[in-house]
Amino acid sequence: GAVVSQHPSWVICKSGTSVKIECRSLDFQATTMFWYRQFPKQSLMLMATSNEGSKATYEQGVEKDKFLINHASLTLSTLTVTSAHPEDSSFYICSARSSVLAGEGEQYFGPGTRLTVT
Amino acid sequence: GDSVTQMEGPVTLSEEAFLTINCTYTATGYPSLFWYVQYPGEGLQLLLKATKADDKGSNKGFEATYRKETTSFHLEKGSVQVSDSAVYFCALKGFAGRRALTFGSGTRLQVQP
Numbered sequence: 001g002a003v004v005s006q007h008p009s010w011v012i013c014k015s016g017t018s019v020k021i022e023c024r025s026l027d028f029q030a031t032t033m034f035w036y037r038q039f040p041k042q043s044l045m046l047m048a049t050s051n052e053g054s055k056a057t058y059e060q061g062v063e064k065d066k067f068l069i070n071h072a073s074l075t076l077s078t079l080t081v082t083s084a085h086p087e088d089s090s091f092y093i094c095s096a097r098s099s100v101l102a103g104e105g106e107q108y109f110g111p112g113t114r115l116t117v118t
Numbered sequence: 119g120d121s122v123t124q125m126e127g128p129v130t131l132s133e134e135a136f137l138t139i140n141c142t143y144t145a146t147g148y149p150s151l152f153w154y155v156q157y158p159g160e161g162l163q164l165l166l167k168a169t170k171a172d173d174k175g176s177n178k179g180f181e182a183t184y185r186k187e188t189t190s191f192h193l194e195k196g197s198v199q200v201s202d203s204a205v206y207f208c209a210l211k212g213f214a215g216r217r218a219l220t221f222g223s224g225t226r227l228q229v230q231p
Binding site for chain 2: 004006034036041042043044046049093095106107108109110111112
């Protein structure tokens with residue numbers, strides 16, 4: 001089946017530094033990738049949608065200058081958390097959609113990245 | 119806006135017990151409805167889906183029926199196994215071409231032998 005990987009699976013960084021999270025579709029081309037954020041015991045909240053080769057579309061309330069998203073190829077999207085602060089600590093999940101593979105609404109999810117900012 | 123409400127967990131059952139995880143939604147138009155499952159250490163996987171009213175999605179013994187009159191999509195399984203222990207997310211894809219999903223908060227299921 002379609003596999004999406006994320007790297008790293010967990011990361012600890014100091015306040016004020018930047019962290020990059022990679023999301024890769026391993027065996028299919030992802031025309032669209034989504035980035036979600038999940039707080040403990042809460043639902044996944046969509047942060048942004050990115051289409052390969054174009055700028056990401058951010059959800060209301062998400063700072064685009066803080067959460068930089070790049071979708072430079074059909075198999076890779078990156079999320080960079082710039083000048084991280086403790087309130088950015090969370091579980092970040094990406095998903096990928098292929099116009100060829102996906103049925104109605106189907107997305108393939110990565111295992112998530114846990115970010116802890118100290 | 120669109121929203122999904124699902125029962126809080128954890129739900130703890132003995133093996134072979136009957137499972138129901140409630141899910142209700144609010145959306146304009148006619149959304150598509152999904153159940154995703156997340157096993158420990160893995161990404162969310164699509165479990166089943168229904169795209170129109172009265173459709174029944176089913177997979178691996180799990181079922182859910184799209185009930186428009188009650189705006190519900192409850193997940194059921196007649197006899198759970200230890201291997202079903204996971205977190206279950208109800209989700210919808212709204213109308214008007216929005217490709218992203220709106221998720222419920224997830225329900226952790228623990229099945230004891």
